[in-house]
Amino acid sequence: MSNLSTIIDNINYIGAFTLFIIGLYTVLTHSNLLKRVIGVNIMETAVFLFFVSIGYIRGANAPIINPEVGDTFFVNPLPSAMILTGIVVAVSITAYGLSLLIRLYKDYGTLELDEIIKKEEIANE
Template sequence: MNLNIDLIVNNINYIGAMILFVIGLYTVLTHPNLIKKVIGLNIMETAIFLFFVSIGYVQGAVAPIVNPETGEQMFVNPLPSAMILTGIVVAISITAFALSLIVKIHAAYGTIELDEIMKIRSVELDD
């Protein structure tokens, strides 16, 4: 029993990332509101960022700055953090683009509910 608790505590970042990803996926799949779908997508992106940064972390390591006084030490890998900065910029761009599309959809159909948009489109196609 104690081993299971230690396993959970030591991997809480990964567990949190998985839970966030599942929450985001559930939101994207179950809500017909387009804004809620974008929010779910952002939650999934955040989960990926958390997971990726957690992979680069090393317990007891220091920042990757060489200091001749301290000698050799273990360093935290800076590559995942640098890549996540790029991922955050891409995620913000995708969110802005998706929200601008939602504004255009609302102007065209008068709603942002996917079910209602599909009904309007089926009526338009039948005519």
């Protein structure tokens, strides 16, 4: 019974771990490079979810001061502020990866890694 309550209490962490594994599985098993970029994005989302969940405090408010109420019980604002940097870096990495994929597609006519390696081997011989 205590195991079940542990799972329910930490459901965000377990969700983040599962998302990370799904993203890693996508990166490892698919040979299509576009799907690998999507897998990297899923892994990034898992890290964001994990990091924001660290800052959660049970029963606390969103960190916006209400001048009329004046309470000071807020969730931790620091992880939310830092994850903004992570999101910007994720967008930048995705854009750069997609531009590299466009060049690859222009040169090889495909995004499958197996076919690209095969074409490269034929060109080397």
